[in-house]
Amino acid sequence: MKHCFVRLFLIFAFFTSAPLFSQTDSIFFKNKDLLIGEIKSMDRGVITVSTAYSKEDFKVKWVQVDRILTNVPFIITTSDGIRTFGNVIGSESGKLTFKPEKSESVVLQLYNIIGINKVETRFLDRLKAEIDLGFTVAKARNQRQLTIRSRVGYLTKKWALSGSFNVLASVQDETEAIGRMDANLTYIYFLQKDWFAVGRLDFLSNTEQKLDLRSNTKLGFGKFIKRDNHLYWNFSAGTSFNNERFMGEAEKRQSAESWFGSEVNLFDVGDISLLSNVYAYPSITEKGRVRVDYRVDLKYNLPLDFYIKTGLTWNYDNKPTPGAPLHDYVWQTTFGWSWK
Structure with a gap:
């Protein structure tokens, strides 16, 4: 009976703590590689991704990215001067569908995106x-x-x-x-x-x-x-x-x-x-x-x-x-x- 309770506790702890360590973002590259982690930013042509299995962030050139999947809200800046806050609601090769906070969704070409910034809640x-x-x-x-x-x-x-x-x-x-x-x-x-x-x-x-x-x-x-x-x-x-x-x-x-x-x-x-x-x-x-x-x-x-x-x-x-x-x-x- 004691071992049964231990097993139930471990299963409960795993499923309740999993969201704390979950990596919600998927980055697909043109060479078919896949990186799962947390998109921290894309700036100056480089996307920075944090993962649970590496102490250091991954930094990859944006031109190598084919598509991204994420449910985290971001500020996205495009080369034609548009800067808006919202969510990525879809993605396909070379494109993503973005839903701004107060307007209709738009389809953006990846090469036109020059900045991605997550709005953090903590000051630091x-x-x-x-x-x-x-x-x-x-x-x-x-x-x-x-x-x-x-x-x-x-x-x-x-x-x-x-x-x-x-x-x-x-x-x-x-x-x-x-x-x-x-x-x-x-x-x-x-x-x-x-x-x-x-x-x-x-x-x-x-x-x-x-x-x-x-x-x-x-x-x-x-x-x-x-x-x-x-x-x-x-x-x-x-x-x-x-x-x-x-x-x-x-x-x-x-x-x-x-x-x-x-x-x-x-x-x-x-x-x-x-x-x-x-x-x-x-x-x-x-x-x-x-x-x-x-x-x-x-x-x-x-x-x-x-x-x-x-x-x-x-x-x-x-x-x-x-x-x-x-x-x-x-x-x-x-x-x-x-x-x-």
């Missing part, structure tokens, strides 16, 4: 993060240099929030210390047809340009000019409020600016990706003043979500504070790790 599951570190030691003048670069993102159905924090600190004997810090916080509200509204707060501190701190608050609109599984390119514009404090100056400087920006991200080129953006700030209240911020990063992906990144950041001001140069730049090479 919606986060993505990267951190890069670099450290240089030289005997000459006892030089020490530390570089830290970081980025975090948060995604919902309608909007996205991202931030970054980057630091360069260098000290050596018989020379003044060099310091540079830039950070930003960006809010994007997604509109239809590849349009978006953007609010952004930028910070910059730079000993080379005698800048104690610059805070710049931007509001505007943008549009993706091109977006597919190999690259995206957007353009944005708006107005901003600039607040600056320079070294040796007691008074803060405040000004209003217009701004124009563009960003290009090239990916799915083997293990290499390229991100570049530029922002120009013609001043409204300071006649003839123009500032420019430019950045380009080249990233090489390594196993286990590690990567090597090298990049250039350049800042220009045609009317700097007295004694400061017109421009400053920093080239950084770092080793990093990404979370999700």
Whole structure:
């Protein structure tokens, strides 16, 4: 009798716990392989799938997928600028039938889908993060240099929030210390047809340009000019409020600016990706003043979500504070790790 109760308990435990470990998604590939697991996302031409039998997520190129089956709601983004939330209700070779939350079902070609994101319920599951570190030691003048670069993102159905924090600190004997810090916080509200509204707060501190701190608050609109599984390119514009404090100056400087920006991200080129953006700030209240911020990063992906990144950041001001140069730049090479 005792063994009977044990067997009944094990059977009950198996069937009641099975849903907790069930893998609800099936991904069929063009070479006839089948992967059963949990679709976490499809971004930049790569679909990420978690399985119960592997500690590491599987990452496969989207062009290799023939069809998918899932009952989990997703945000799906297409190359013609449609971004909608709903469920996959059917699939066949090269296509899927998608039922948006508040409209009729549509048939989508897989090659037109450029993004799949599951809307997680837990706060931490919606986060993505990267951190890069670099450290240089030289005997000459006892030089020490530390570089830290970081980025975090948060995604919902309608909007996205991202931030970054980057630091360069260098000290050596018989020379003044060099310091540079830039950070930003960006809010994007997604509109239809590849349009978006953007609010952004930028910070910059730079000993080379005698800048104690610059805070710049931007509001505007943008549009993706091109977006597919190999690259995206957007353009944005708006107005901003600039607040600056320079070294040796007691008074803060405040000004209003217009701004124009563009960003290009090239990916799915083997293990290499390229991100570049530029922002120009013609001043409204300071006649003839123009500032420019430019950045380009080249990233090489390594196993286990590690990567090597090298990049250039350049800042220009045609009317700097007295004694400061017109421009400053920093080239950084770092080793990093990404979370999700």
